[in-house]
Amino acid sequence: MERISKTGKGIKSDETLFALIETLRELDGAGVTELADRLDVAKSTVHGHLTSMREHGFVVKRGREYHLGLAFFDYGQYVRGQMGIFRSGMQAVDELEKATGEMAWLITHENGKAMYIYGRGGQNDIDINTILGTWAYMHCNSGGKAILAHLPDEEIHQIVDEHGLPARTENTITTREALFEELEQIREQGYALNRSEDLKGVHAIGIPLMFEGEIQGALSIAGPAHRLSQERCEGEVLDQLRAATDEIELNLAYR
Amino acid sequence: MERISKTGKGIKSDETLFALIETLRELDGAGVTELADRLDVAKSTVHGHLTSMREHGFVVKRGREYHLGLAFFDYGQYVRGQMGIFRSGMQAVDELEKATGEMAWLITHENGKAMYIYGRGGQNDIDINTILGTWAYMHCNSGGKAILAHLPDEEIHQIVDEHGLPARTENTITTREALFEELEQIREQGYALNRSEDLKGVHAIGIPLMFEGEIQGALSIAGPAHRLSQERCEGEVLDQLRAATDEIELNLAYR
DNA sequence: ATCTTCATTCGACAACATCGAACGCACGAA
DNA sequence: TTCGTGCGTTCGATGTTGTCGAATGAAGAT
Numbered sequence: 001m002e003r004i005s006k007t008g009k010g011i012k013s014d015e016t017l018f019a020l021i022e023t024l025r026e027l028d029g030a031g032v033t034e035l036a037d038r039l040d041v042a043k044s045t046v047h048g049h050l051t052s053m054r055e056h057g058f059v060v061k062r063g064r065e066y067h068l069g070l071a072f073f074d075y076g077q078y079v080r081g082q083m084g085i086f087r088s089g090m091q092a093v094d095e096l097e098k099a100t101g102e103m104a105w106l107i108t109h110e111n112g113k114a115m116y117i118y119g120r121g122g123q124n125d126i127d128i129n130t131i132l133g134t135w136a137y138m139h140c141n142s143g144g145k146a147i148l149a150h151l152p153d154e155e156i157h158q159i160v161d162e163h164g165l166p167a168r169t170e171n172t173i174t175t176r177e178a179l180f181e182e183l184e185q186i187r188e189q190g191y192a193l194n195r196s197e198d199l200k201g202v203h204a205i206g207i208p209l210m211f212e213g214e215i216q217g218a219l220s221i222a223g224p225a226h227r228l229s230q231e232r233c234e235g236e237v238l239d240q241l242r243a244a245t246d247e248i249e250l251n252l253a254y255r
Numbered sequence: 256m257e258r259i260s261k262t263g264k265g266i267k268s269d270e271t272l273f274a275l276i277e278t279l280r281e282l283d284g285a286g287v288t289e290l291a292d293r294l295d296v297a298k299s300t301v302h303g304h305l306t307s308m309r310e311h312g313f314v315v316k317r318g319r320e321y322h323l324g325l326a327f328f329d330y331g332q333y334v335r336g337q338m339g340i341f342r343s344g345m346q347a348v349d350e351l352e353k354a355t356g357e358m359a360w361l362i363t364h365e366n367g368k369a370m371y372i373y374g375r376g377g378q379n380d381i382d383i384n385t386i387l388g389t390w391a392y393m394h395c396n397s398g399g400k401a402i403l404a405h406l407p408d409e410e411i412h413q414i415v416d417e418h419g420l421p422a423r424t425e426n427t428i429t430t431r432e433a434l435f436e437e438l439e440q441i442r443e444q445g446y447a448l449n450r451s452e453d454l455k456g457v458h459a460i461g462i463p464l465m466f467e468g469e470i471q472g473a474l475s476i477a478g479p480a481h482r483l484s485q486e487r488c489e490g491e492v493l494d495q496l497r498a499a500t501d502e503i504e505l506n507l508a509y510r
Numbered sequence: 511a512t513c514t515t516c517a518t519t520c521g522a523c524a525a526c527a528t529c530g531a532a533c534g535c536a537c538g539a540a
Numbered sequence: 541t542t543c544g545t546g547c548g549t550t551c552g553a554t555g556t557t558g559t560c561g562a563a564t565g566a567a568g569a570t
Contacts, residue, residue: 009303009306009519010303010304010306010307010310011268011303011304011306011307011557011558012527012556012557012558013266013268013269013526013527013528013557013558014268014269014272014304014307014308015307016527016528017269017272018307018311018313021330025330025333028337031547031548032547032548032549033546033547033548041528041529042527042528042529042530043529043530043547043548043549044527044528044529044530044549044550044551045527045528045529047548047549047550048264048265048266048527048528049265049266049269049527051264051265051266052265052266052269052270052273053269055265056273057365057366058273060365060366064536064547064548067337068330068333068334068337069334069365069366070334070335070363070365070370070372070388072327072330072331072333072334073331073332073334073335073370073372073388074331074370074388074389074390075276075280075323075327075331076327076328076329076330076331076332076388077328077331077384077387077388077389078280078323078327078388079323079324079325079327079328080325080328080384081384081385082283082322082323090384108325110312110315110324110325111312111315111324115325115328115329117325117328129332129335129336129345130336132332133325133328133329133331133332133333134329134332135329264550266526266527267525267526267527267558268526268527268557268558268559271558271559286516286517287516287517287518288515288516288517296559296560297559297560297561298516298517298518298560298561299518299519299520299558299559299560299561300558300559300560302517302518302519303558303559319516319517319567
């Protein structure tokens with residue numbers, strides 16, 4: 001397994017540790033031997049790292065298998081709770097879901113990818129928790145595009161360099177030219193649409209959340225194409241999104 | 256700062272890494288110099304670890320400060336999603352909240368502490384998300400006691416050795432004798448009560464969740480003492496909890 | 511502009527992460 | 541029951557590499 005850092009600047013032993021964490025996730029838990037084989041390191045090395053992690057709750061031993069521990073959930077909740085956008089935006093998401101009956105999401109970005117940090121299900125039969133905390137490409141996501149549109153051009157190029165513009169459906173934007181054109185339009189109109197660019201049959205509209213001139217994240221409404229037409233998005237839903245945005249940006253200011 | 260592992264078995268460099276993570280949380284983000292001073296290591300050492308973490312999304316740099324990254328939230332959601340009790344119990348918690356109008360919680364334990372892994376607010380004005388993912392003592396928590404009651408005696412002693420029985424209110428159980436008496440009663444009656452043992456004015460009732468003879472966690476209902484009397488707990492609420500438990504244990508079996 | 515205060519880089523050295531072999535424990539087969 | 545296999549764990553030797561401190565850059569502040 002390849003486990004060297006890209007730049008070579010970091011600490012090698014940490015790299016092994018993170019590879020262990022990653023592998024434990026991929027395998028949904030594993031034993032020392034299996035991990036050592038997979039990462040091509042000595043069993044004793046694996047055992048040492050696991051012992052350290054165990055003392056800090058990042059790993060638990062169940063029988064002879066090691067699993068990632070609840071410390072991750074603890075830290076995860078902390079990290080989310082620290083985000084101003086989360087604290088100021090939760091209530092708005094709740095209200096939006098009620099008003100529209102569709103899925104409402106709060107989205108941020110880190111390292112060129114978008115993440116769903118809070119959401120409500122609407123009248124859809126989807127389990128919010130399977131989406132919460134997962135990474136998404138920014139170029140085929142309404143919230144992601146709304147964020148991208150407010151990043152400096154240089155950063156956008158970096159992101160495309162790193163993650164590419166993979167086609168998720170036939171509607172996905174796959175060229176830089178098309179992307180920059182779209183982002184220009186998004187800046188002009190103040191919102192981003194997603195017409196089945198990520199998942200077939202799913203439409204969405206996203207609106208940027210700014211604070212002190214910086215993009216903080218985005219708010220989005222998503223739903224089945226038949227119910228969430230472009231007309232509805234750009235009409236009633238957009239109005240509700242704009243109201244919610246104002247509320248959030250006000251919250252961000254007065255705290 | 257003390258940073259050596261208790262047993263001395265683990266890896267020292269990992270210990271530094273975890274100390275960094277912990278400190279970044281305590282300080283809500285910090286710079287290299289501040290971290291190096293606090294942990295009493297060279298700046299270059301801190302910088303090396305931060306670089307490694309950054310490459311894996313566990314840390315982000317905002318200006319000159321480093322902050323814990325969303326990778327924690329990602330992993331945290333994964334860890335919770337892996338728990339059978341979570342997947343099988345969410346719906347029951349939703350239903351319980353609706354039926355009782357009180358807070359409903361799903362609780363697990365790891366390393367002698369209880370953690371809230373899913374909850375609903377009831378008609379209370381409390382923000383669920385500030386409690387979600389936090390650790391709690393088991394001896395002064397209805398769910399915690401329900402779990403403790405089904406652990407082997409030896410393990411209970413270990414837990415008390417490690418975490419003690421700190422008094423949170425005047426009602427908290429603070430001696431081993433009283434604790435074991437209480438646990439015996441809990442085993443007999445099949446549920447655990449919390450009469451302001453953790454927070455003044457807050458009552459709760461917890462019920463163990465078993466699967467394949469092993470304790471998996473607990474379900475609990477909590478609310479203000481004036482509304483959640485002992486009579487109500489042991490009457491209507493207990494019935495609803497028992498029904499929910501059956502549902503969850505059935506879900507755990509057929510998946 | 512100058513000074514200060516950071517983050518970052520670099521080379522040298524000894525600490526310690528890594529390895530592999532040996533141990534001991536648990537489980538299943540005979 | 542006994543043996544054998546497969547696993548997690550321990551241990552000492554080795555040289556890789558984590559750590560240090562000084563030097564360098566890059567920003568802010570005065």
